[in-house]
Every structure is written in structure tokens, then in C-alpha cells.
Amino acid sequence: MSEIVAKAESFVTELLENQLDPRFQYHNLRHTQRVVKSTKELLNFYNLGDTENEKLLLAAWFHDTGYTKGTQNHEETSCAIVSQFLKEHKYNPEDLTQICAWIMATKRYHEPSNLHEEIIRDADASHFAKKSYWETTDFLKEELRELGLADYSGKEWRDINIKMFRNEHQFYTEYAKENWEEGKERNLKQLVKEKKTEKEIAKKEALKAKYKSESPDRGIQTLFRVTLKNHLTLSDIADTKANILLSVNAIIISVALSNLIPKLDNPSNAYLIVPTGIFITFSVVSMILAVLATRPNVTSGQFTKKDVEDKKVNLLFFGNFHKMSLADYEWAIQELVKDKEYIYSSLTKDLYFLGLVLNRKYKILRSTYTIFIIGIVISVIAFAISFHFFGGTDRI
Numbered sequence: 001m002s003e004i005v006a007k008a009e010s011f012v013t014e015l016l017e018n019q020l021d022p023r024f025q026y027h028n029l030r031h032t033q034r035v036v037k038s039t040k041e042l043l044n045f046y047n048l049g050d051t052e053n054e055k056l057l058l059a060a061w062f063h064d065t066g067y068t069k070g071t072q073n074h075e076e077t078s079c080a081i082v083s084q085f086l087k088e089h090k091y092n093p094e095d096l097t098q099i100c101a102w103i104m105a106t107k108r109y110h111e112p113s114n115l116h117e118e119i120i121r122d123a124d125a126s127h128f129a130k131k132s133y134w135e136t137t138d139f140l141k142e143e144l145r146e147l148g149l150a151d152y153s154g155k156e157w158r159d160i161n162i163k164m165f166r167n168e169h170q171f172y173t174e175y176a177k178e179n180w181e182e183g184k185e186r187n188l189k190q191l192v193k194e195k196k197t198e199k200e201i202a203k204k205e206a207l208k209a210k211y212k213s214e215s216p217d218r219g220i221q222t223l224f225r226v227t228l229k230n231h232l233t234l235s236d237i238a239d240t241k242a243n244i245l246l247s248v249n250a251i252i253i254s255v256a257l258s259n260l261i262p263k264l265d266n267p268s269n270a271y272l273i274v275p276t277g278i279f280i281t282f283s284v285v286s287m288i289l290a291v292l293a294t295r296p297n298v299t300s301g302q303f304t305k306k307d308v309e310d311k312k313v314n315l316l317f318f319g320n321f322h323k324m325s326l327a328d329y330e331w332a333i334q335e336l337v338k339d340k341e342y343i344y345s346s347l348t349k350d351l352y353f354l355g356l357v358l359n360r361k362y363k364i365l366r367s368t369y370t371i372f373i374i375g376i377v378i379s380v381i382a383f384a385i386s387f388h389f390f391g392g393t394d395r396i
Contacts, residue, residue, distance in 0.1 A: 002054045004089060008061045009036075011085060019068045023147055026140040027067045031127075036060045038126035042119045045175045052116070055095055058082065059102040059120055071147065078103050109168075118172035122180070125169055129176075129183030137161060155198065162191050224347045231354045238293065238361040245290040245368055249283040256280055271390030275382030282375020289368035293361050308332045311342050314349040 016029040039060040043053045062085070066077030079100040086096050104110070105117035112118040127136045141157050144150040152160065165188040171177050260276055301323035307313040308331075313320055315336050321329050336342050 002050070004086075004091065005054055005057050005061070007089065008058050008085065012061045012065060015065055015068060015081075021067075023143065024067055025143045025146070026136065027064050027143065031136075032061065032064055034127060035063065035123050038123035039119060042123060042173060042175055046115065046119070046173075048115075051095075055099050056102065056116060056119060058086070059099045060123060062099075063103045063106050063120070063124065071149070075104050075107050112172055115173070122171050122173050122176040125171075126176070126180060128165065128169060128187065129180035131183075133187045155195075158191055158195055162188065162195065165191070220344065224344075224351065227351055228347075228354070231351065231358060234358055235354070235361070238358065238365055241365055242290040242293045242361075242368075245286055245365075245372060249287045249290070249372070252283045253280060253287075256283075271386045272383075275379055275386050278382050279375070279379035282371060282379060286368050286372040286375065289364055289371065293364040293368065303332070305331075308335050311339075311345060314346045314353070316346050316350045317353070
């Protein structure tokens with residue numbers, strides 16, 4: 001590295017670190033260093049000589065220093081900065097003119113007229129071919145937003161980049177075409193793939209939304225699903241209530257058999273026979289009714305092909321098919337799913353008969369709770385009367 005290039009590196013590094021607006025997340029020292037590195041890669045291939053290499057490296061170091069003064073005409077500002085720097089170091093004026101021309105060649109839409117301009121333009125856009133392109137392009141998008149120049153959505157920014165890759169940008173040097181073009185195409189394919197994937201997802205979501213809004217079946221299915229679930233929940237509640245009554249009455253009878261009944265053979269406790277009998281009788285009746293509320297009905301478990309063809313059998317209830325062979329049941333289900341009306345008819349029957357079962361359970365449970373309450377009240381009254389009228393008499 002020549003002495004002037006080393007001084008330029010120190011000057012530009014200090015300038016961009018201290019005087020560049022931090023909102024420049026792309027056009028900053030990191031970008032400049034990347035351009036210088038790519039310029040060196042191209043120069044190593046073309047071997048233009050020390051003087052030409054030096055001038056191109058100076059152009060690479062200073063090409064974006066104008067951003068320290070703002071975004072407008074930053075190439076001209078960069079030329080002014082490099083001119084002042086090189087004049088202070090007694091640099092050849094003719095070489096300075098060439099350096100400024102190469103900096104101006106980095107303007108957008110400029111068509112290079114010689115190899116030097118091709119090198120600086122390819123180095124400036126080398127990130128298109130790098131794996132770091134995705135991070136770099138995000139920095140540029142964020143920079144534009146923070147500077148108030150443009151605020152693109154992710155989709156808009158991707159489309160702009162695809163357009164840039166396809167219609168605007170090209171590598172000019174043979175080295176870049178041979179070594180960098182493949183990386184650029186790989187990044188372009190990824191951009192196109194993301195766009196295609198997003199379109200497919202959007203299309204699927206649109207179809208899904210359309211199906212939800214236009215399909216009446218969805219509402220019908222929800223109706224059956226919610227109603228059947230509610231019925232099953234009510235059935236579980238009824239079974240739980242019956243089990244509570246069974247447990248309570250079982251405990252009552254156990255206590256009566258172990259503590260109360262053995263004392264009745266004593267003539268002095270004869271007055272307890274009637275209230276005890278009432279107490280146990282009501283408890284036994286309550287238990288019987290609780291068992292009847294949860295007692296399952298036995299069904300035939302068989303159907304004929306004619307039943308299926310006539311749509312008279314509900315294939316969704318196990319009690320109608322538990323004795324059938326697997327082959328017959330598979331055939332019946334295949335016939336069922338062919339006919340949407342048959343499916344809804346089966347669901348309706350399932351719902352209807354489940355409602356009948358619930359009606360029976362809750363009627364019996366209501367009677368059971370009523371009898372249990374009446375039994376408790378009558379038993380307590382009977383015990384109270386017995387104790388009051390007979391409890392104080394002389395016992396034999």
C-alpha cells in the first residue's frame with residue numbers, strides 16, 4: 001500500500017466515524033471498506049500498475065465521503081473533499097482529475113466508458129453477489145426510512161430489488177461477470193422465491209377466507225359440534241350427580257347397618273324401628289333411582305344393508321353397529337360419506353336420541369333428589385317424634 005493510500009484510509013476512516021450522520025446505516029465506513037476490498041480484488045486480476053492502482057484505491061476510499069455533507073449531489077461533494085485532501089499532499093492535478101472522474105462514475109445510471117470506471121462501478125455494487133447482501137439491503141432500506149427519503153414495505157422493497165437485479169444493474173468487467181455473476185443470480189433467485197412463496201401463501205389465505213365466508217357447511221358443522229359437545233357435557237353432569245347420590249346413600253345405609261340397626265333388637269329401643277325403617281327405605285329408593293338414571297340401555301348392535309340404503313340406521317352411534325363385522329361397517333361408512341344429506345341426517349338422529357337419553361336421566365334425577373330430600377325430612381321428623389314421645393319412657 002502506497003503512503004498516500006494509507007493516509008487516505010486514516011483520513012476517510014476518521015471522517016466517516018466522526019462526521020457522518022448515524023442514520024446512514026448503509027453508506028458508511030463499512031460500505032466504503034467493502035468497496036475498497038472489492039476494488040483490490042479486481043486490481044489484483046487486471047494488474048494496471050502501481051500508479052493506476054493507487055488512483056483507483058483513492059477513488060474507492062473517497063467515493064462516498066460526500067454523504068458527510070448530505071445526500072444531495074454527494075458525488076460532487078466527494079470530489080471536493082478528495083481534491084482538498086490531495087492538494088494538501090501536493091498530488092498531481094492531472095491524476096486528481098482522473099480520480100474525480102472515477103468517483104463521478106459511481107453515479108446511478110452512469111455508463112462506464114473505460115476499464116477504470118467499470119472497476120469502480122463493479123466494486124461499488126459487489127454486494128449484490130455476496131452472501132451478506134441480505135443484511136446489506138436491510139441496512140439500505142432502514143437508511144432510506146430514517147433519512148425520510150422513502151419508507152418501503154417488505155414486499156415493495158423486495159420488488160424494487162428484483163427490478164434492480166433484472167433491469168438496471170449489470171457487472172461490466174469480465175472478472176466480475178465470471179466470478180460474481182453467479183452469486184448475484186443466486187440472490188436474485190432467492191428474492192423471486194420469496195415473492196412466489198408470499199404469493200402462494202396470500203392465494204391460499206384468500207381461498208381459505210373465501211371458503212369460510214361462502215361455505216354454509218362450516219356453520220352447520222359448528223352447530224352440530226357445539227350442540228353435541230353441550231349434550232355430552234350435560235350427560236357427564238347427570239352421571240356425576242347420580243354418583244353423588246349413590247355415594248351419600250351408601251354411606252347412610254352403611255352407618256345405619258353398623259350403628260343403628262344392631263340396637264333395635266333391644267326392647268328399650270323399639271321406638272326407633274319406625275323412623276329407622278323410613279330412613280333406610282328412602283335411602284334405598286334414592287339409590288335405586290340413581291342407578292336407573294345411569295343404567296345403559298342394551299341395543300341390538302346390528303343393521304342390514306337395506307337399513308343403510310334406506311338411511312334408517314344411525315352409523316355414528318356404537319349401539320347400532322357393535323355386533324357388525326369390520327367389513328360391513330366400512331362399507332356402510334363409505335355409503336354414508338357419499339351422501340352429505342345422510343351425514344347430516346345421522347348427526348341429527350344422534351343429537352335427537354342423545355336428547356331423549358338426557359331427558360330420561362334428568363327426570364329420574366329430579367325424582368331422586370326430591371325423594372332423597374323428602375326422605376331426609378320425614379326421617380328427621382320421625383326420629384324427633386319418637387324421641388319426644390317414647391325416648392323418655394322406662395326401658396325394660
